[in-house]
Amino acid sequence: MAGKSSEDYWNTSSSASFNFDDDTEVEKAFSNSCEIFDSTASDSVFGSNIEENNAQTMLPMHSLVTKRNLDTVLDDVRIPTHSSVPLVQETITKMFLGMPYTLYVYRSLDQKLELLDEAVATEDGNIILTVLLYLKKTLKLTVLYHNLLKRKIALEHYTNYLMRELKLEELADFYMVTGNYSDIVYLFYLGCRGTVSTESMHVKLLRFLAEHQSKLDHDKNVMFTDYKNFLKWQMDSKMTTNSVVEQLALLYKSEAEKKSDNKSIMAFKQTFKISDFQYEWIQLNVLGVLKQWKKITELFIKPNWLTKKNSIKTVIDVELFISTLYKHNPPKEIVEEFLSCVVDSDISIGLAKKMKCHKFVIDAYIAQRDRLSILNYKNNIPNQSEEYFYAENALRSTDKKWKN
Template sequence: MSNVNDDYWNSSSTSKFNFDDEDLCASQIDSVANDVFSSKQENNINIFAIDFIISKKSLDLLLADADTESVYMVTTVGEAIKKLVRGNKVVLEQFKSYKDKLQLLDEAITTYNGDIILRVTDFLRSTLKFSLFCNILVKRRVALVHYSDFLKLQGNSDELENLYMATGFTTNIKDLYFLKTRSEKNKRETLNRLKYFVSSHSQYLDSFNENKFLSDYVRFLEWQITNGEDKDSVIKQLAIVCKKQWEQNANDDQVNDFKNLFKIDDAQFEWTVLNCLCHLGLWKKLIGMFVKPNWFTKRNVLKSAINSDNFIWGVSRHDPPKNVIEQLLTCLYDSEKSLAFAEKFQCYKFMIEYYINQKDRMGLLRCLEKVVANSEEYFTIKKALESQDKRWKN
């Protein structure tokens, strides 16, 4: 027995439409929509479970098929790029001629889409002679950069070296060394490879910074071999030097010598030192190294290449004693900022002393609400408020 649903499904008045069909007009869309929803006007509609109409196995196959992206065959280069921009899969192998391939890459570059540029560049690499491929990339630096970055991610050092040599794109040639030695654990072998690399590619290392970078790394590897160390960066090695020196209660000579030998930036050096001192709990040494009296202002100042806010936040991450934070807060010239820090880190002694010196009665009362009842801070506030010697400003 048929019903209105059978009429709909068996009717030829409706047909699927493709979103890629750009010629479908608004009236046609409205017509399809009206047909689809016209059954809502019927009062008696029989509703069946989906598995009554189609088996679960068949439904799964249909859904899997619907999820599969279509692969498009196109007729022009412009259409191919247009489909790629939309996220469609396109068979690029249909473009056989050198002219079409060249146009394909040029069109891809105009999209400013790295994925599309790389997709087309990789297609050209697989279908052209390497020398011809490199000649194309020499005149299209964007594609050259994308392809070289792709080779770095793949760890394909041989292909990258050939590409650099063939195109003269030697700006980042030092990256080749790190790709070739990144899995090497033996420091002496790494040093030998680096020296060979420098001698083999010295004519391409025309940048002063590149030459300096690699010569500094040679010196670092030589230092590690001499001292039996193996950390993979100068900063990590600095942290180890600091830890060993200060655990032995030695002076700072070796730490400073290491800094000078490898010309470590002041901010990097001090940030590493700060974290090492905090990790070891050497709070007195931290204050002695960074907090200095200023004879002109008669108050302490923070002597560091690190911004004072960042310095205090850096120390606070190590859960220091309250008096350490309080000593650092005395170095801030901005009282509002120092009070905000003090409240954040619950340095109530600092806040109480400030409000008493400023004769700020309201500030003390606000502090009284925050401190623990019957604590030392609590009685200090009560005593100050009850004092007859104070002339409060508010």
């Protein structure tokens, strides 16, 4: 260092790491975050375009930071940190507002369940279903099913989705895995089979009974066994209907069109333990579709020797029976014949008003000597119609003793 000033030494020494007069170039080198350094190259340097008469030699990166430490820094940059995962509430809010979002940053089971709980809290079906489909895609189904059992609302959305999309085999598997024997009735007994073949459903039901029969109570055990037998009967008979009731309707329609006896139908009813309600419901609707009104009255209207008045003989609620009959557009006199069999006049008059059986209503009020009710009801009858004149004639009659 002899003969040189301290300032000369720092400005000319070949061992100097940086020239402090070139601060701007140093800042430029470190601020260029997009530049990629090859950590394996032994001659990596900070680039510099300093145009000076005496170019300065730049030191290799490895002389400043060891390769091992540099790799550690770069690895840390490449690995997402926990802080890069947004809060679940923030993501759900974005979904609610229609903003861009991603669910794939939530990888742990706890995060996914929190996501589901927050989605349910929004009471938004689209958000709930979106989260459910993400969980379905990223979790084992047994894990998903186990956690859905603890979340009734989410479970309902999931099963409704499977029904709506006709993913019925998937729904059957869900019910089997979770032991939801009450709901599985909907699939197996009521016949919501969609495109699933009879053979496939029969095999699935056999497997279900083999695994779960011991857990079923007596009634459900009998029910599933009967349905298994029905599927076997379908395969043997080469029938493709979805349910016992639908099959009975098909048989009854065939017999009614041929006007043959009902022996085969009664045998079917007994074999598959079809209730009287189901049987009579099918009779009413099939005959209604075929417009066989006389047959309907013969089956369901019987004389009552005690009251000297006809009555409706059915296990179906009378109001439901007449309302269902009316939906098949029978002649008005057929409807009135059934209305006249109803014991409760309030019920019969109420039904007659809904079905616009105006003459029946007028006659009922005449029987009650209720002139005021006829006067009021006349406003509901089309002017100049036959029923309108019928009401006016009743009001002008002098041989009736009115109570009002």
